[in-house]
Amino acid sequence: MILLWLILVLLIGGLLAWLAGPRHPLWSRWVSLASLGVDLALALALWVEAPGGVDLSRGGPWVATLTWSWIPTFGINFHLAADGLSILMTMLTLVLGIASVLASWTEIRERVGFFHFNLLWSLAGTLGVFLAFDLFLFFFFWEVMLVPMYFLIALWGHERRIYAAIKFFLFTQGSGLFMLIAILGLVFAHHSATGTYTFDYFDLLGTRLAPHLAMWLMLGFFFAFAVKLPAVPFHTWLPDAHTEAPTAGSVILAGVLLKTGAYGLIRFVVPLFPEAAHRFAPVAMALGVVGILYGAMLAFAQRDLKRLVAYSSISHLGFVLLGVFAWNLLALQGAVMQMVAHGLTTGALFIMVGAIQERLHTRDMGRMGALWHAMPRMGAVGLFLAVASLGLPGLANFVGEFLTLLGSYRVSVPLTVTATVGLVAATVYALILVQKVFHGRPREHWEAADLGARAMAVMLTLIALVVWLGVYPQPVLNTAHPALSAALTPPARVALSTGAAP
Amino acid sequence: MSAPDLIALLPLIVLTATAVAVMLVAAFRRRHALVAGLTLAGLLGTLAALFAAAGVAPRGVTPLLVVDGYTLFYSGLILAAAAVVTVLTYGYLDRQPGRREEMYVLLLAATLGAVVLVASRHFASFFLGMELLSVSLFAMIAYPLGRRRSLEASLKYLILAGVASALLLFGMALVYNQLGTLAFPALGALLASFRAADNLYLLAGIALVTVGIGFKISLVPFHLWTPDVYEGAPAPVTAYLATVSKGAMFALLLRYFLHTGAYGAPALMVMFAVLAIASMLAGNLLALLQNNVKRILAYSSIAHMGYLLVAFMAGGVLGVVAVSYYLAAYFVMTLGAFGVVSVLSGPGGEADTDHISDYQGLFWRRPWLAGVFTVMLLALAGVPLTMGFVGKFYALAAGVGAALWWPVIVLAVGSVIGLFYYLRIIVALFQAAPRQATTGTTRAQITPVPLGGGLALLALTAVLVWLGIFPAYLVDFIHATAAAVL
Numbered sequence: 001m002i003l004l005w006l007i008l009v010l011l012i013g014g015l016l017a018w019l020a021g022p023r024h025p026l027w028s029r030w031v032s033l034a035s036l037g038v039d040l041a042l043a044l045a046l047w048v049e050a051p052g053g054v055d056l057s058r059g060g061p062w063v064a065t066l067t068w069s070w071i072p073t074f075g076i077n078f079h080l081a082a083d084g085l086s087i088l089m090t091m092l093t094l095v096l097g098i099a100s101v102l103a104s105w106t107e108i109r110e111r112v113g114f115f116h117f118n119l120l121w122s123l124a125g126t127l128g129v130f131l132a133f134d135l136f137l138f139f140f141f142w143e144v145m146l147v148p149m150y151f152l153i154a155l156w157g158h159e160r161r162i163y164a165a166i167k168f169f170l171f172t173q174g175s176g177l178f179m180l181i182a183i184l185g186l187v188f189a190h191h192s193a194t195g196t197y198t199f200d201y202f203d204l205l206g207t208r209l210a211p212h213l214a215m216w217l218m219l220g221f222f223f224a225f226a227v228k229l230p231a232v233p234f235h236t237w238l239p240d241a242h243t244e245a246p247t248a249g250s251v252i253l254a255g256v257l258l259k260t261g262a263y264g265l266i267r268f269v270v271p272l273f274p275e276a277a278h279r280f281a282p283v284a285m286a287l288g289v290v291g292i293l294y295g296a297m298l299a300f301a302q303r304d305l306k307r308l309v310a311y312s313s314i315s316h317l318g319f320v321l322l323g324v325f326a327w328n329l330l331a332l333q334g335a336v337m338q339m340v341a342h343g344l345t346t347g348a349l350f351i352m353v354g355a356i357q358e359r360l361h362t363r364d365m366g367r368m369g370a371l372w373h374a375m376p377r378m379g380a381v382g383l384f385l386a387v388a389s390l391g392l393p394g395l396a397n398f399v400g401e402f403l404t405l406l407g408s409y410r411v412s413v414p415l416t417v418t419a420t421v422g423l424v425a426a427t428v429y430a431l432i433l434v435q436k437v438f439h440g441r442p443r444e445h446w447e448a449a450d451l452g453a454r455a456m457a458v459m460l461t462l463i464a465l466v467v468w469l470g471v472y473p474q475p476v477l478n479t480a481h482p483a484l485s486a487a488l489t490p491p492a493r494v495a496l497s498t499g500a501a502p
Numbered sequence: 503m504s505a506p507d508l509i510a511l512l513p514l515i516v517l518t519a520t521a522v523a524v525m526l527v528a529a530f531r532r533r534h535a536l537v538a539g540l541t542l543a544g545l546l547g548t549l550a551a552l553f554a555a556a557g558v559a560p561r562g563v564t565p566l567l568v569v570d571g572y573t574l575f576y577s578g579l580i581l582a583a584a585a586v587v588t589v590l591t592y593g594y595l596d597r598q599p600g601r602r603e604e605m606y607v608l609l610l611a612a613t614l615g616a617v618v619l620v621a622s623r624h625f626a627s628f629f630l631g632m633e634l635l636s637v638s639l640f641a642m643i644a645y646p647l648g649r650r651r652s653l654e655a656s657l658k659y660l661i662l663a664g665v666a667s668a669l670l671l672f673g674m675a676l677v678y679n680q681l682g683t684l685a686f687p688a689l690g691a692l693l694a695s696f697r698a699a700d701n702l703y704l705l706a707g708i709a710l711v712t713v714g715i716g717f718k719i720s721l722v723p724f725h726l727w728t729p730d731v732y733e734g735a736p737a738p739v740t741a742y743l744a745t746v747s748k749g750a751m752f753a754l755l756l757r758y759f760l761h762t763g764a765y766g767a768p769a770l771m772v773m774f775a776v777l778a779i780a781s782m783l784a785g786n787l788l789a790l791l792q793n794n795v796k797r798i799l800a801y802s803s804i805a806h807m808g809y810l811l812v813a814f815m816a817g818g819v820l821g822v823v824a825v826s827y828y829l830a831a832y833f834v835m836t837l838g839a840f841g842v843v844s845v846l847s848g849p850g851g852e853a854d855t856d857h858i859s860d861y862q863g864l865f866w867r868r869p870w871l872a873g874v875f876t877v878m879l880l881a882l883a884g885v886p887l888t889m890g891f892v893g894k895f896y897a898l899a900a901g902v903g904a905a906l907w908w909p910v911i912v913l914a915v916g917s918v919i920g921l922f923y924y925l926r927i928i929v930a931l932f933q934a935a936p937r938q939a940t941t942g943t944t945r946a947q948i949t950p951v952p953l954g955g956g957l958a959l960l961a962l963t964a965v966l967v968w969l970g971i972f973p974a975y976l977v978d979f980i981h982a983t984a985a986a987v988l
Contacts (some may be wrong), residue, residue, distance in 0.1 A: 073975055147880065180914075
């Protein structure tokens with residue numbers, strides 16, 4: 001039940017925030033904070049209850065489950081479950097949700113209630129994606145999270161918001177439909193083998209498929225997740241959507257929505273189609289490496305501060321793609337760590353960019369420079385985040401990238417070596433950011449207030465998390481471990497071990 | 503004719519009696535509210551009569567009609583849609599000049615034709631029902647006599663529907679010439695033994711019948727009348743045309759194919775695949791070029807008929823369930839979308855409030871109405887939490903289950919293109935309201951919304967969301983009714 005409440009609290013909170021908006025904007029902000037806080041407390045309780053090496057009596061790595069019949073004639077259930085991976089992603093979502101409500105405290109002044117409604121519903125959809133273990137339900141949440149995000153970009157975004165919002169929606173919805181076709185193909189293949197219709201993840205694991213069919217179905221899933229991640233040929237929606245979205249939208253997009261793509265790869269693509277994924281792995285890993293380098297190069301070439309951060313996301317998530325398809329425990333641990341670390345640092349970077357834009361009304365780095373003098377606290381935070389983003393040892397991103405490379409080295413030396421070049425490129429664009437914005441000669445005279453207490457509290461919390469996970473990443477690794485090692489075992493055995501569970 | 507026969511026909515009898523009663527009342531007392539109320543009561547009475555008929559179903563009444571679960575399901579759908587259209591029409595006509603009462607007689611007659619269509623199992627009743635529906639529609643489309651667009655639309659519909667009827671009749675004649683019967687079940691038995699695929703006349707006959715139906719449900723390339731007629735007809739009539747007329751024809755097409763076993767002819771299936779792909783692509787692509795909401799919805803309805811054809815081609819239990827659910831969803835979404843247009847269309851004028859710029863910024867003036875419109879458009883685009891999503895899911899499932907890979911892929915691509923023009927309208931709804939130098943507001947923002955229409959729209963939205971989240975109720979019901987035709 002606790003899993004259902006995780007989603008319901010946000011849905012109800014969103015409605016209340018909308019209703020409260022017209023009375024006073026502050027009310028809807030506080031309602032949103034409260035519901036996210038309650039949710040975070042629930043998720044933490046779940047985590048503490050089942051810490052590290054989760055070993056449940058049911059025999060699987062599952063912390064909690066819930067199953068209700070939904071469309072019985074098709075074998076569709078309302079099936080929620082959580083393992084370490086789901087819980088990590090849930091907590092990341094909620095932390096960034098709180099950060100984005102606080103970040104938009106002064107930025108969003110119009111239609112505040114509707115804004116928070118969309119924010120919370122989008123987060124609720126994302127939680128659903130992380131918790132759904134019925135493929136129909138998964139697809140349902142996958143689509144549900146898009147519409148509110150579309151409104152966030154289209155209504156509160158910057159100059160070219162309509163274009164960016166429509167592009168975002170078309171890319172993600174279109175790729176999602178191919179995933180739906182693949183889901184249906186899998187279900188019918190399972191039906192012809194066993195005679196029962198089911199959309200349940202655990203029943204579909206280990207379905208026997210003809211090799212060419214498995215490849216096509218795998219590609220259907222991969223396409224949807226690669227667009228969301230984004231992997232390189234499908235990335236073009238990302239710079240536009242991230243740049244034009246309001247700060248909260250960018251934080252959620254980068255920190256959370258992109259992670260649904262990575263999560264999908266780990267949870268669905270490889271376990272459901274192990275052989276096809278194995279055959280496809282060289283291509284996918286190569287796409288990951290191309291993403292790392294291409295994203296870093298384009299980030300370096302930007303004048304628009306927000307676009308720089310957006311392209312750096314493409315580069316960082318290339319590591320995730322590389323790690324997932326290397327498909328060994330080290331690389332997967334690295335990919336999960338990278339997901340969490342990227343969520344925290346890039347989320348914080350987008351908040352910083354949003355704060356700068358709110359003060360200067362521009363994102364053009366050509367007009368900035370020497371902002372450190374005007375805003376020393378902002379400068380210090382910016383320097384820290386840039387350094388974290390480039391992967392300085394002792395910070396969370398380093399752990400993720402290092403583990404990923406360690407794992408992928410065992411699979412492909414040339415690709416790993418090439419990916420390492422991306423770390424150098426990351427250093428370049430991160431330092432360029434600091435140089436152009438905070439150091440150098442002042443190009444224009446800016447009078448701007450420094451980061452306030454609220455923003456500093458958000459930043460320091462995120463920074464503390466990044467340092468903590470960089471120095472002592474074991475909590476994340478331990479939490480993810482049972483889920484990942486279960487995913488690594490051959491699917492037939494997974495199906496058997498959870499088949500006993502009710 | 504025995505008592506159970508009469509009970510089975512009770513819905514048709516009540517409907518006919520209502521039409522006559524409304525006509526007589528209108529002849530003696532011209533009061534709009536009275537006539538509209540009587541019409542609504544008659545439609546609701548007919549809906550109630552369906553329950554009586556359900557007691558004796560399944561039952562064949564005369565060689566022409568059959569009253570089974572399938573008939574009752576579609577009759578219910580048609581009558582409910584007609585009731586919604588009646589409410590919308592009342593609000594719409596109440597602010598138009600001229601005589602209003604005859605519209606309801608036409609509406610009832612057309613509904614009678616539609617119910618006959620879904621109950622027919624014989625070419626004769628098929629043709630009768632179709633003509634009853636079409637002839638009433640000619641007059642309904644041209645009802646605002648002062649409008650040139652409406653007259654033009656009516657004329658276009660008249661001529662093309664006439665051509666379609668001629669093709670249909672010729673096809674029926676060819677089939678009769680070869681097989682010597684006009685009843686669907688007998689046709690099925692003969693076809694099974696006949697190896698239809700080898701007989702060119704028979705195949706041509708079935709194909710011509712299909713073309714006639716294709717005109718009515720506006721498949722590409724028989725769709726040319728659709729945008730003009732949708733645009734020219736008064737908004738409630740457009741809603742009626744898009745839902746009741748097309749839905750009844752589609753239900754008949756499905757029954758005709760299931761009863762006659764025409765699924766066995768591969769040539770016909772190829773023809774349907776081509777029609778479906780062409781409809782999905784052309785409908786969605788042409789909708790991109792439009793700036794008129796009614797025309798956009800016209801092209802989108804062409805695409806939706808293509809999606810329906812994918813489910814139709816799949817056949818079997820899943821195909822029938824998919825078609826039925828999708829049609830129910832399509833009824834709700836389309837009535838909702840045209841309902842918004844119709845409650846916003848003000849008195850007089852040469853056209854309805856149907857240009858996309860009329861809707862700019864509507865959300866900030868009329869959040870409820872714009873919210874309803876947004877939900878309807880998202881449902882048409884197939885976004886979850888609505889019936890549109892479940893419908894599209896079922897259509898895709900049926901297609902994948904029957905391994906119709908090309909139509910399924912085109913369905914997915916078409917949906918993406920479709921999303922673009924639905925989003926265009928939604929974007930307009932949420933944009934900042936335009937500041938016009940002359941009036942300061944658009945027509946959509948000042949027209950008062952009739953109470954009945956507003957309530958009907960809220961009810962449609964509630965149904966759309968409720969059955970979108972909990973589709974099992976409807977799906978189980980459809981499963982039960984589908985058994986009748988399989």
